[in-house]
Amino acid sequence: MPDSMTLDSTRLQRLQQIPLWDFALTLYAKPGVEAACLTLQEEAGLDVCELLFHCWLYSCGLETKPAALAHQREQRCFWQRHVTAVLRGLRRDLKASAAERESVAALRETIKQTELMAERENLQRWQTWVWEASAEEQRVTNISTTISTTISTTPPNAAKWLLKQLFSGKSGFKPDDSFTRQESLLRSIQTLTCQLDPYQGAR
Template identity: 70%
Template sequence: MRNSIALDSTRLQRLQQTPLWDFALALYARPGVEAACLTLQEDAGLDICEALFHCWLYSCGLEAMPAAVASQREQRRLWQCHVTEVLRGLRRDLKASASESESVAALRETIKQAELMAERENLQRWQAWVWESTSAEQRVVNVIEMSPNAAKWLRKQLFYTQSDHQSRAMTNSQSVVLKALQTLTCQLDPH
């Protein structure tokens, strides 16, 4: 449900007091979240940074406007494709060699740190997108009523206007993906 009334300044203040990177690290460290995120990334082809972004907004009682998020989603997808996934591929390719060579292991660790920095940059860009919003272009709105099923709410946020390939992935492994979303949202709001 969307609210046409101006954004609640308390919610925005709460959002600004919790940087997305800090929120993401804290949520990712909770039980089951890392495995759930990897499932969403591998089985549904989701950008985990976007999932964490939506969780961050939701934790402050906000949600992104679907039409507004579409262009940002494409920019973030390009970043993931051209930067993060390239680094991830290199790190994975070096896994076997790293066990046989200390220098390759050190290189792999450097690439792992670069991959983490790329993820952080992606999250910072999502955050900046919200904070740089003008009053003429409303990007987020108040969540009027917190959903009794936050996993379904998150699924709707993540799969709104996703490509057919990603929608098929959701259909093909719906129960696995929904379970991962439930794990993520249960850690977001354990109640």
């Protein structure tokens, strides 16, 4: 059995066969996932693109290395704030006017599609960050066998794993902090993790 800290090339190869955008569309279409993502975005301020990125890794039994993640997260958050969030704000601001004027409704639909393109671009950049990493600069590693076994059989632990990834490098986070005690947020995280299989990529 390989060392859990040694990157399993089979898992990485599997990941390279699954475009993140395609994975995100499939996951997002599953029952309850869209609502869960929106709840986590609106109530917890989480970045849905990063959320889907970690789910993508998880499905192949991989996770990010915290030190490598920090800089990439900063770049992706910059994109979300200055591109995606601006488009989302415009779309929301036009909602009332769109109900009264067809021309505004058409404009709002164009902005909605542009917002989706911005989300896709952000996911593609997450994907490229993993796929184009050099052998000397590995950015992901295996989820350890022990943790994988636990989280695949116990949804609350899977939720804590995902929370740990999302808050890695952020001060003051503990897996059992107040976030996990907020029922709607924990339920949203569990809705996502119950759809995922960390062994899929290693089979």
